[in-house]
Amino acid sequence: MTYCVAMHLAEGLVFVSDSRTNAGIDHIATFRKLFTFGVTGERLIVLQTAGNLATSQSVVNLLKQRLDGQQPNLHNVPTLYDATALVAETIREVIARDGVSLAGNTDLTCSFLVGGQIAGSLPDLYSIYPQGNFIQATEDTPFLQLGESKYGKPILDRNLEFDTDLEEALRCALVSFDSTIRSNLSVGMPLDLLVYHRDSLIIPAGYRVTEEDPYFAGIRRRWAAGLHDLLGELPSPPVEYNV
């Protein structure tokens, strides 16, 4: 399984991905699911992946290999929309190639989030479905998720708006990951995160949050204790509840 979140906010973009993959419950490994393309001062394109690992790795490798060619590639397409269409086309290409010789009913599909900014345009964020079509984040719906999205969705639904500042948005994302990791073993540390400030047109290094990271560990402790206190402080039910 996988859990990825990307946010499209007034101040910029936030991306967080887990790194656990599994092929059966006894075949668990760590693979990065967040990838960065771009040219400083001109464009940043961030990809996050879920689904079949062979497919998503092939897609990312082909997108990288083709950066130098004349064909449309992630460093020369004019818009984020075109970048997303290119990623979707590459997914279909890989599935067509690998599906031919495949026995059985292995699911080769994968999903991508594609976000970033190209000079002259606003930041943008898309989600590519396994079928290859895609949707765009808007001010009304400023976040998109991939994979095991339900456990961590309530905290985003409740607290994330287009005008939320990047720091609070990142804290919200980390709490969302904490809830998901606690409830689903197939989502796991380390986390890869990347925060992009609108119009900076730099390629952020991002940050890998490991199990031992003191900040994330502190957030998890405080959040758990705070929720427990909050629950304890709720008023007692009235008599008609018959407790």
Place this chain on the structure above:
Amino acid sequence: MTYCVAMHLAEGLVFVSDSRTNAGIDHIATFRKLFTFGVTGERLIVLQTAGNLATSQSVVNLLKQRLDGQQPNLHNVPTLYDATALVAETIREVIARDGVSLAGNTDLTCSFLVGGQIAGSLPDLYSIYPQGNFIQATEDTPFLQLGESKYGKPILDRNLEFDTDLEEALRCALVSFDSTIRSNLSVGMPLDLLVYHRDSLIIPAGYRVTEEDPYFAGIRRRWAAGLHDLLGELPSPPVEYNV
């Protein structure tokens, strides 16, 4: 869709169910999903249902109609285990009856939670799978869910233990429902709840929480505000997070 929670705790049992059913997104209705059987001073058996409404209603009706007969029924089976096996058998009977003449691939299956206490035994709680087999709640895993379980599971995972008192457990269940109702339109008010104090062997009337219920509305407001404050109070990320 449906969301039901039942808890098996040191002090007794807590049951909460939503009441929304849908056959397609444009065919939404309200049906009770929590049913009570029993004899004051001797036994209480509570059923909660999810899945095909025709099947689950037929099962509950047959279980009620058969209470007067000589055959094993919910008022004469000696244990909660046997009560659960009887419910499972009745599910299979209804599916076998209705499935014969059914064209297409309509899913007739349903799931039940069965909890209660019979004089001379401890309280007990089971979950019947759509396949008809069933599992039992234990001190390690004191709650069971039906239906749309993921949105509301983190708060239960974090805060519910076998020794949690009934009042705090009920508050925890209500918060779990609040999160689920916010994130999934197919889970909806009113809620039916029932709290059973261990060894009381009474048949609680239960309580229906409507949209206008001032206590639940207050809980929802306070919880939302409390979460927002808690998120705001979390420390800022260190410099290496590059926010």
